[in-house]
Amino acid sequence: MISLDQHRDALNQAGLEMLELCIKQLENAQEAFFNHDGDLAEEVMHTENRVNALDLKIDRDCERFIALHNPVASDLRFVLALRKINFDLERVGDHAYGISHYIVKIDTQIEPRLLERMRVEEMFTTALSMLDDITLAYTEVDTKVARKVFKKDKILNDINMRSFAIISEEVKANPEVIDQVMLLFSVIKKVERIGDLITNIAEEIIFFREAEVLKHRKKKGGKKKDS
Template sequence: MVINAEQQRASLNQTGLEMLNLCTSQLEKATEALKNHDSDLAEEVMNGETRVNALDLKIERDCEKFLALYNPVAIDLRFIMAIRKINLDLERMGDIAYEISNYVVDEDKKIPASLFKALSFDKMYETLTSMLEDITVAYEENDVKISRKVFKKGKALNKINAKAFDILEAEIKKDNEIIKQALLLFVVVKKLERVGGLIKNIAEEIIFYIDAEVLKHKKKK
């Protein structure tokens, strides 16, 4: 059966969506495992990394095949360039989910609920989840307007994270027996901040693919 360029592009797009949904699920499970100190769920995430890596390699191979067979130009070329970069960002997101889960498996003591509350961790994660939902819709519907929504939410996420060190320092002064758990949570918060950055990268690639607008390195307002 001969597959034309349009069919191959649709197949690639679907695999990219599968990768996006998988990495979103991995991150959700890793965060839940962290909050509940659920080592079984953390192990599930770590085992799921195999699927993430397999999809990463498949997308890369399919992009190379598309370039070789169809010599794309204009929007088709932008699509391939965007999907490769999006795939790279998603693979990094999967790595972060793996790393968070690995902390849960390696650490014996549960992080106190008081630390999560002091950091407004739930609010931070809700913002991140909202960004992931927006970017999934934007990807599925090729919607530039929804893509742009994540930038404002990313700023709100950064404001919460900017206070993390001072908050945890204050909590440690109250109880120096939580030093290890506080430092671990600080590392996780920074990793989730990085996820926010990766989501913004994906939004930029969707905008580039659809509107041929390059946002990278634009002067920040």
């Protein structure tokens, strides 16, 4: 029978593979969106099958790890955290698929002026930077790096919140841009949601390393603690 350490190493490697796969999906979705590249968008949509298959495999292997080894302490936290990380990564892949689906199904060229004003490129860059932080935090089990994503997520939230007013202004000034701004709004919502999922992953890394559950910690006034 496979030893606990061997099984844990295999699970850890599978988690890293899932992380790298989902990062590539978002990178390709970004490139397809800005270049209006339908072929690359189709590739992202096709690769979603691989993401889903790996998601199911990791989930089954986590269940098997628990059944075979009856883990405790850090080993138990590891497998519980990995299951949640895997779930959130699969959803990151879903959003990359959704962005690519827009490109394939909605043939709308976006004015560069609108892209810049709604800060769409900044959103993608920030989300990918957050995933870089998560990759380092995951491989090094570094909670300090994991905590970097909380501040970056505020950038995504700010862009998302400001998009409502920008859309209103643009449509009032020129109703013909409504298709463009609504597509941008849909993409912004997906990237903002990706940011939320990445912060979830950061919280799971911190939980595994420090046995600290951040989502239930509150600041004075009832707000969630960010770091």
